[in-house]
Amino acid sequence: MGCCHYFAPTDGGSAAFTVEMPRYTFGRGTMREIGARLRMRGLTRVALVTDAYLAGTAPMETVRASMRAAGVEFAEYAEVRIEPNDSGVLDCARFVAEGRFDGVLAVGGGSVIDTAKGALVYATHPAPATDYFAPPAGAGRAVPGPLRPIVACPTTAGTGSEATGLSVIRIGSLDTKFVIASRHILPVEAVVDPTWMDTLPRTVVASSGFDLLSHAIETYTARAYTRWPAVEDPAARPMIQGANPWSDLHAREALRIVGAMLERGVADAADHEARDALIWAASLAGMAFGNCGTHLPHAFSYGVTHLLREFRIPADYPAGDGPFVPHGISVIVNSPSVFRFTARGAPERHLEAAACLGVTARDATPDDAGEVVAGRIVELMRATGMPNGLGALGFTAADAPALADSALRQRRAIGNAPRDTARDDAIAIFEGAVSYW
Numbered sequence: 306m307g308c309c310h311y312f313a314p315t316d317g318g319s320a321a322f323t324v325e326m327p328r329y330t331f332g333r334g335t336m337r338e339i340g341a342r343l344r345m346r347g348l349t350r351v352a353l354v355t356d357a358y359l360a361g362t363a364p365m366e367t368v369r370a371s372m373r374a375a376g377v378e379f380a381e382y383a384e385v386r387i388e389p390n391d392s393g394v395l396d397c398a399r400f401v402a403e404g405r406f407d408g409v410l411a412v413g414g415g416s417v418i419d420t421a422k423g424a425l426v427y428a429t430h431p432a433p434a435t436d437y438f439a440p441p442a443g444a445g446r447a448v449p450g451p452l453r454p455i456v457a458c459p460t461t462a463g464t465g466s467e468a469t470g471l472s473v474i475r476i477g478s479l480d481t482k483f484v485i486a487s488r489h490i491l492p493v494e495a496v497v498d499p500t501w502m503d504t505l506p507r508t509v510v511a512s513s514g515f516d517l518l519s520h521a522i523e524t525y526t527a528r529a530y531t532r533w534p535a536v537e538d539p540a541a542r543p544m545i546q547g548a549n550p551w552s553d554l555h556a557r558e559a560l561r562i563v564g565a566m567l568e569r570g571v572a573d574a575a576d577h578e579a580r581d582a583l584i585w586a587a588s589l590a591g592m593a594f595g596n597c598g599t600h601l602p603h604a605f606s607y608g609v610t611h612l613l614r615e616f617r618i619p620a621d622y623p624a625g626d627g628p629f630v631p632h633g634i635s636v637i638v639n640s641p642s643v644f645r646f647t648a649r650g651a652p653e654r655h656l657e658a659a660a661c662l663g664v665t666a667r668d669a670t671p672d673d674a675g676e677v678v679a680g681r682i683v684e685l686m687r688a689t690g691m692p693n694g695l696g697a698l699g700f701t702a703a704d705a706p707a708l709a710d711s712a713l714r715q716r717r718a719i720g721n722a723p724r725d726t727a728r729d730d731a732i733a734i735f736e737g738a739v740s741y742w
């Protein structure tokens with residue numbers, strides 16, 4: 306690709322990238338197509354994986370009716386918990402294995418879709434709980450081969466999991482999140498119906514919206530794929546392969562949409578134009594980071610959830626008891642401080658990302674890039690009622706070394722940043738994320 310110096314060849318660097326995508330259907334009312342779509346795949350008996358709240362909603366009854374109408378048998382697993390852990394994945398895997406299904410339909414947010422992906426892996430290729438997770442939490446074992454098909458229907462505008470071969474699960478013994486990355490868990494089909502957005506609480510729209518926003522900026526500013534080592538065996542080419550022209554294309558559009566629509570979508574559940582656009586943008590960001598990988602804000606968010614002591618979210622967010630921070634919030638509290646650091650590694654890309662988010666800083670120089678993009682994120686955080694940095698989650702600057710030590714275990718994501726990140730850098734980033742205004 307000679308179009309952009311960001312992808313200039315390097316000695317020993319990759320000269321190729323691979324794109325993985327599900328068949329993709331988008332539109333209001335498309336949940337009524339689910340039964341027919343399963344049937345088109347030859348699936349006649351599926352596991353419907355969801356959570357207890359969604360199981361009782363009217364749209365879920367529409368999904369069930371579409372399967373009955375198409376003659377698709379199904380059994381339901383509605384036990385998925387928010388922020389799922391490895392024991393939840395194994396529990397779901399037992400359900401999937403015992404039911405002798407010929408496919409899995411996952412209807413839910415990231416917790417549901419990621420649990421279904423992980424369950425299918427362990428149901429098909431049983432192994433000790435952490436075998437398929439990335440090191441150092443797991444053995445980093447490759448998923449041995451194809452799985453039965455998974456069809457994903459997202460109900461929030463954030464995770465993008467319907468378009469990725471990634472599953473993020475909390476490892477109970479380590480109390481932090483790690484990733485299973487495999488093209489075998491990429492959904493064969495995604496059915497994205499914005500009807501799910503109509504009843505989402507504003508905190509959920511805000512948190513998931515910042516998740517998608519950070520997916521898109523992280524992708525756009527990630528290390529170029531040409532700066533990752535080349536692989537001889539095509540099967541070994543990782544999905545977390547660095548920024549590339551495909552991920553750029555989708556990340557830019559996702560940023561344009563979220564920059565224009567986030568405040569509106571949070572403020573007004575009846576603003577279908579905004580909320581429908583946000584769930585489209587979440588998929589775009591998924592198509593981007595699923596073929597690139599995220600970097601520091603996501604890696605650092607796992608340190609935040611790991612060490613969280615006291616934060617409780619607003620009452621309109623569905624969660625259990627105890628300290629809890631929604632994923633999107635755990636990411637975005639780090640993002641402005643991260644981008645102030647990473648901008649030096651790719652200043653033009655940070656400025657372009659800010660422009661996509663709606664900033665008109667024509668006089669900005671590369672030296673301003675970090676401040677420009679951080680300033681726009683902070684503006685959006687304030688406008689949508691987000692916590693003011695890590696301090697609002699109960700952390701102080703004294704927690705920065707422990708947060709850094711936890712986050713730096715996410716080796717692949719740390720390596721996907723446009724700059725090398727040492728422990729001292731990570732500590733300084735966390736110190737800079739304690740408060741923004």
Ligand SMILES: [Fe+2]
Binds near residue numbers: 520603
């Ligand atoms: Fe995320």
